[in-house]
Amino acid sequence: MRLELDPAPSLGKVALAYAAFLLLALFLLALLFLAYGVSPWRAFAVFLSPLTDPLGLSEVARRAIPLLLIGAGLAFAFRVGFFNIGAEGQLLLGAVGGAYAALFLPPGPWTLFLMFLLGGLLGALWGGVAAWLKVRFGASEILTTLMQNYLAYYLVVYLVAGPWKGQLVFGFLYTDRFPPWAHLPRLGDTLVHWPTLLLGVGAALALQVLLFRTPLGFALRVLGENPAAARYLGLPVGRLLLWVGGVSGALAGLAGVGEVAGIHHRLLEPAQISLGYGFTAILAAWLARGRPLWVLLTAFLLGLVLAGGDALKLAFSMPFRVVDVVSGLFLLALIGAEALSRHRVIWRR
Amino acid sequence: MEEALLRAVLFGTPILLASLGALLAERSGVVHLGVEGVMALSALAAFALALETSPLLGLLAGMGVGVLGGVALGVFAVTLRANQFVAGLSLAALGLGASGLLGKRYEGLPLANPLPEGGLALLALGLALLLHLLLYRTRFGLYLRSVGENPKAADLFGVNVEGVRYGALALGGGLIGLAGAYLSLAYRPSWTDGMTGGLGWVAIALVILAAWEPLRAVFGAYLFGLLFFLQFRLQGSVPIPSEAFATMPYLLVILVLALSGRTRAPKALGVPFERGR
Amino acid sequence: MRRVLTLLLALGLGFAQGDKLKACFIYVGPVGDAGWTYAHDLGRKKAEAALPWLETRYVESVPEAQALPVIDRFVREGCQVIFATSFGYGEAVLEAAKKYPNVIFAHATGVKRAPNVATYMADFYQVYYLNGLAAGALSKTGKVGYVAAFPIPEVKRHINAFALGVRAVNPKAQVLVRWINAWYDPAKAREATEALLAQGADVFAFTEDTPTVIQTAARKGAYSFGHYTPMLKFAPDHVVSGQIVHWEVIYIDFLKKVKEGVYTPKNLQNVDYFWLLQHGAVEMGADYGVPINPKHVPLLQKAKLAVGGKEVAVYDRIMTLLKDMQSPKPTFDPFTGPIRDRKGVVRIPAGKKASLEELLTMEWAAPGVVGDWPGEPK
Missing domain, CATH: 3.40.50.2300 (Response regulator)
Structure with missing residues (x-):
C-alpha cells in the first residue's frame, strides 16, 4: 500500500478524511479522560463550555486577539515563502517597545499611539533582521528567527531584572505600572482589549486584499510559489522579502503591545507575556492555508482550544498539561486529515 | 578550569545526544521539531521503569519511547507527507502534555541507584563518532545522505526513500530517548514535569551550529554546557549580566548561519517526498 | 446549538451544593514534587481532611494574565473563599475583590489588603x-x-x-x-x-x-x-x-474563622497572617x-x-x-x-x-x- 498525490480530491473524500481523523483524536482523548476518572462526555461538554456564555466567549476572544494579529502576518509571510517562526520574540520586542513608550516618554493622549508605533517598529526590526540575514547571507529564517526568540527572551529578563525594574514592586521582576494613558480600553469588565482586536481584524482584511487583489500581491505570491521564476521575472526578491519579514514582525510586535497595554499594564517576565502565542499563531496561520482572512476563523478556533483547555483543568482539577495533550492531538488529527485528503491510497505497488 | 570542562561535558551530554538524534533525522530530510516532547516522555518512561525494575531497563525504555516518537513523526511526515514543522510542534506539545499527565505519581521519588554520568558521557561521545562513521563509511549512510539531498535521484537508483527516512527517524529517536533517560536517570536523578526545560529546542538549534556534522555537534554541545555553567561560576566576579552569557549560544548560531548559511543544510530538508513530482 | 451545549453542561457538571464551604486555590506552578505549589497543595489536602464541612478545588500553572478569568470561573462555580498563592496575582485579586464583594480572598505573600482581601505568609x-x-x-x-x-x-x-x-x-x-x-x-x-x-x-x-x-x-x-x-x-x-512549611495551619485557622463568621467579606482589611515557628506554620x-x-x-x-x-x-x-x-x-x-x-x-x-x-x-x-x-x- 502507498500514497499518491490526488490532484483533485472530491469534497466527500476530504470530509471523510477530516471526520475520520477528528473521531480518532476524540476517541484517544476519551480514553485519556477515562484513565483519569473523568467521564468523556462531561469533559467534552466542559471543553466546549466557553461557547455557552459571555464570560467564556470573552475568554476565547481575549486569547484570539494576539493569535489573530500574529497569525494574519504569518499566513501572509508563509504564503510568500518566508517561514517566520520567531513571532514569539517579535511579540516580546513589541512589548519592550510599548513598555518604553509607556514608562519613559512623556505621558499624554498620544501614549497608546506611540506604544503601538514603537512596538510595531521593534517587531518589524526583529523580523527584518531575519529577512536581511536570509537575503544577504542566505541564512535560513526558520533557524535565525528561532534563535532570535531566545535573544528577545533574555533581553526582557535583563530589562525587568535590571535597568527597568520598578521601584514599587517589592523586588519582584516587574517594571512599575504603566500610567493610565497607556492602558487600552476593555470591553465591559472582561479583559478583551478591543482596539487590538480591531487592529487584528483590519490586518487580516488588509493583507488578504493586498495578497489577492493587487499587483504587489501577485508578485509576492509568485515569489512564494516559485522563487526561481520570481528572479527570472526580475522581481526585487530581496526587497520583497525584507518587506514581508518586517510586516509579519510588526504585527507580532503590535500583539505584544496589546498584551502589555491591554492586560498586564507593565513589562514582566517574558514567559508571562508571550504565553506561547507566537507558536500557537504558527498553527493558526498554517490552518489558514496562507489566506490571512481565514485566520479570523482559525485564531478563534485556537482561542477556543486554549480557553476550553483552561476550563477543563479548572473544572476537574486536572494537571495543566491536559491543554497540551488536547491541542497536540487535535493538531495532529488536522494535519493528518489534510495530508490524507490530498492523496489517494494505492493498494498495490 | 578542570571543573568547568567537566561540567561542559556532563551538562553538554544530554544536549549532544538529542542533537545527534535530530541531526540524523535532518540528514535524511525530515525536520524533527518534536524533540522536546519526545525527550520529556522518554525521561518519564526511563524513570518509571528504572524505579520498578532496573536503571538499565529504564535506559532501554527511554530509548524505546524515543524510537516510537520518531516513528510517530514518520507516519505524518513520511507516509502522509504532512507538514513536518507543524507535525513536529504538535508532537512536542503532545509529548510534554502526556508526560505531565502520566507522570504525576512518579514525582517526588528519589532513584536509589542512578546511572553514572561519566559512563554515559563517554557513550555519547562514542555514539557521535559512530554516527560519523555510519554517515560516511556505510552504505546506509550513503543512502541516508542521498535521500536527504536528492530523494528523487535516490529513488531512481532504487533506494527506498520512505524506508530510509523511517530508519533515520527511529535511530535518531533512540538517541533523543537516550538524552531524556540521561536527564532522569543520571543528571537529576529523579523526575518532575517539565524537567527537560527547553533543552530539546537547544538541541535543534545545535544541529545548525554543527552544520549537520556529528563531530561538530560534540563541540557545540560542550560549548553550550560550558557557557551555561560559566554564567553561575562567574556570577558576581565579572561585570557581565548573566543574561549575556545565556544568550551567547544563540548569538553564535546566528553568526554561524550568517557565515555559512547558504550551503550546508540537506537540500531536501523539510520537503516531503512525492514520487513522480 | 447553544441550548444543547448548555444542557450538556448542566448534565455534566451538576455541582455538589449543600452547606459545605467551598474554598478554591490558584497555583502559580504545577503541583510538582517538592516546592512552593506542592506545599500549598499539601496544605489544601490536609485542611480538607481536617474540616469535614470543607470542599476544595484547585487549578495549577495559572499565568498572571489568566488569574482574573480563573477567578471569574471559580466564583461562578460557587467558590466562597479563594486563595491566590503568588505575589503576581495581587492586582488581579484586588480587581476581582471589587467585582465580587461577597467573596473572600486571601493572597499569599501579598502586601495590599481590602475589606474582602486578607494576606498571609508562613515565613522561614x-x-x-x-x-x-x-x-x-x-x-x-x-x-x-x-x-x-x-x-x-x-x-x-x-x-x-x-x-x-x-x-x-x-x-x-x-x-x-x-x-x-x-x-x-x-x-x-x-x-x-x-x-x-x-x-x-x-x-x-x-x-x-x-x-x-x-x-x-x-x-x-x-x-x-x-x-x-x-x-x-x-x-x-x-x-x-x-x-x-505547614500551610494547613493557616488554611485551617482561616477557614474555621470564615465558617464561624469571624471573618466576613467586610472585615479583612487588617487580617494579615505572618506566621512563624510559634504558630506552628513552619517547622x-x-x-x-x-x-x-x-x-x-x-x-x-x-x-x-x-x-x-x-x-x-x-x-x-x-x-x-x-x-x-x-x-x-x-x-x-x-x-x-x-x-x-x-x-x-x-x-x-x-x-x-x-x-x-x-x-x-x-x-x-x-x-x-x-x-x-x-x-x-x-
Whole structure:
C-alpha cells in the first residue's frame, strides 16, 4: 500500500478524511479522560463550555486577539515563502517597545499611539533582521528567527531584572505600572482589549486584499510559489522579502503591545507575556492555508482550544498539561486529515 | 578550569545526544521539531521503569519511547507527507502534555541507584563518532545522505526513500530517548514535569551550529554546557549580566548561519517526498 | 446549538451544593514534587481532611494574565473563599475583590489588603537562622553555598537570617550566593551548585522547587538543608535539617474563622497572617518531627559557640532557641540589633527588633554574604 498525490480530491473524500481523523483524536482523548476518572462526555461538554456564555466567549476572544494579529502576518509571510517562526520574540520586542513608550516618554493622549508605533517598529526590526540575514547571507529564517526568540527572551529578563525594574514592586521582576494613558480600553469588565482586536481584524482584511487583489500581491505570491521564476521575472526578491519579514514582525510586535497595554499594564517576565502565542499563531496561520482572512476563523478556533483547555483543568482539577495533550492531538488529527485528503491510497505497488 | 570542562561535558551530554538524534533525522530530510516532547516522555518512561525494575531497563525504555516518537513523526511526515514543522510542534506539545499527565505519581521519588554520568558521557561521545562513521563509511549512510539531498535521484537508483527516512527517524529517536533517560536517570536523578526545560529546542538549534556534522555537534554541545555553567561560576566576579552569557549560544548560531548559511543544510530538508513530482 | 451545549453542561457538571464551604486555590506552578505549589497543595489536602464541612478545588500553572478569568470561573462555580498563592496575582485579586464583594480572598505573600482581601505568609527566617548555626558548625572550608531563586526581599531575608546564623558560629565564614532567576529549574540549580562546589562550598541551603541542590551536594559529600518539604529521602546521609512549611495551619485557622463568621467579606482589611515557628506554620526539620538528622547530632554537639561569654554546644543552642521560638512568647529573634549590613551600615540598632515592615522590604545583605546582590542599597 502507498500514497499518491490526488490532484483533485472530491469534497466527500476530504470530509471523510477530516471526520475520520477528528473521531480518532476524540476517541484517544476519551480514553485519556477515562484513565483519569473523568467521564468523556462531561469533559467534552466542559471543553466546549466557553461557547455557552459571555464570560467564556470573552475568554476565547481575549486569547484570539494576539493569535489573530500574529497569525494574519504569518499566513501572509508563509504564503510568500518566508517561514517566520520567531513571532514569539517579535511579540516580546513589541512589548519592550510599548513598555518604553509607556514608562519613559512623556505621558499624554498620544501614549497608546506611540506604544503601538514603537512596538510595531521593534517587531518589524526583529523580523527584518531575519529577512536581511536570509537575503544577504542566505541564512535560513526558520533557524535565525528561532534563535532570535531566545535573544528577545533574555533581553526582557535583563530589562525587568535590571535597568527597568520598578521601584514599587517589592523586588519582584516587574517594571512599575504603566500610567493610565497607556492602558487600552476593555470591553465591559472582561479583559478583551478591543482596539487590538480591531487592529487584528483590519490586518487580516488588509493583507488578504493586498495578497489577492493587487499587483504587489501577485508578485509576492509568485515569489512564494516559485522563487526561481520570481528572479527570472526580475522581481526585487530581496526587497520583497525584507518587506514581508518586517510586516509579519510588526504585527507580532503590535500583539505584544496589546498584551502589555491591554492586560498586564507593565513589562514582566517574558514567559508571562508571550504565553506561547507566537507558536500557537504558527498553527493558526498554517490552518489558514496562507489566506490571512481565514485566520479570523482559525485564531478563534485556537482561542477556543486554549480557553476550553483552561476550563477543563479548572473544572476537574486536572494537571495543566491536559491543554497540551488536547491541542497536540487535535493538531495532529488536522494535519493528518489534510495530508490524507490530498492523496489517494494505492493498494498495490 | 578542570571543573568547568567537566561540567561542559556532563551538562553538554544530554544536549549532544538529542542533537545527534535530530541531526540524523535532518540528514535524511525530515525536520524533527518534536524533540522536546519526545525527550520529556522518554525521561518519564526511563524513570518509571528504572524505579520498578532496573536503571538499565529504564535506559532501554527511554530509548524505546524515543524510537516510537520518531516513528510517530514518520507516519505524518513520511507516509502522509504532512507538514513536518507543524507535525513536529504538535508532537512536542503532545509529548510534554502526556508526560505531565502520566507522570504525576512518579514525582517526588528519589532513584536509589542512578546511572553514572561519566559512563554515559563517554557513550555519547562514542555514539557521535559512530554516527560519523555510519554517515560516511556505510552504505546506509550513503543512502541516508542521498535521500536527504536528492530523494528523487535516490529513488531512481532504487533506494527506498520512505524506508530510509523511517530508519533515520527511529535511530535518531533512540538517541533523543537516550538524552531524556540521561536527564532522569543520571543528571537529576529523579523526575518532575517539565524537567527537560527547553533543552530539546537547544538541541535543534545545535544541529545548525554543527552544520549537520556529528563531530561538530560534540563541540557545540560542550560549548553550550560550558557557557551555561560559566554564567553561575562567574556570577558576581565579572561585570557581565548573566543574561549575556545565556544568550551567547544563540548569538553564535546566528553568526554561524550568517557565515555559512547558504550551503550546508540537506537540500531536501523539510520537503516531503512525492514520487513522480 | 447553544441550548444543547448548555444542557450538556448542566448534565455534566451538576455541582455538589449543600452547606459545605467551598474554598478554591490558584497555583502559580504545577503541583510538582517538592516546592512552593506542592506545599500549598499539601496544605489544601490536609485542611480538607481536617474540616469535614470543607470542599476544595484547585487549578495549577495559572499565568498572571489568566488569574482574573480563573477567578471569574471559580466564583461562578460557587467558590466562597479563594486563595491566590503568588505575589503576581495581587492586582488581579484586588480587581476581582471589587467585582465580587461577597467573596473572600486571601493572597499569599501579598502586601495590599481590602475589606474582602486578607494576606498571609508562613515565613522561614527563624528556621533559616537555626539552620545557619548548624551550617556554620559543619562547614570545614568556611564557605557555605546558597542557591537562590530571585533577588526579592523574601529570599534576601532568608539568606540574611541564614548568614547571621553561620557567622554566629564561625565569624569568618562566607555565604556564597548564586541567583538562578527561576523558581523551578533543575538544570540551573544543578549547575549553580556545581559552581559553588568548585569554589569550595561544602554546606548548602537554597530556594528552588526541587531537591536538585541536595542531590548534587550529596554526590560530592556536601551537607545540605531541605526546603519547603521534607527532603531527607533524597540524601539520607547528607541532609542535616531544613525548612518545612505547614500551610494547613493557616488554611485551617482561616477557614474555621470564615465558617464561624469571624471573618466576613467586610472585615479583612487588617487580617494579615505572618506566621512563624510559634504558630506552628513552619517547622525546622530534615523530616516531619526530626529537627536534626540524628546522624549529624554528634558533630553539632562537639562544635561550640560563645553565647554571652559562655561556651555552648551548637546543638544545644539550636535546640534552646528552637524551643524558645516555638513558645507562645518567644524572647529571641534573629533580626535583633545591633546588625550592620555587609557594607557596615547599621540596619537594626542595638536592642531593637526588625519590624514586620522592615522584614518585608529587606534589601540589604548581611555580613559574610558574598556575590551579586541586585537592588543592594548604597
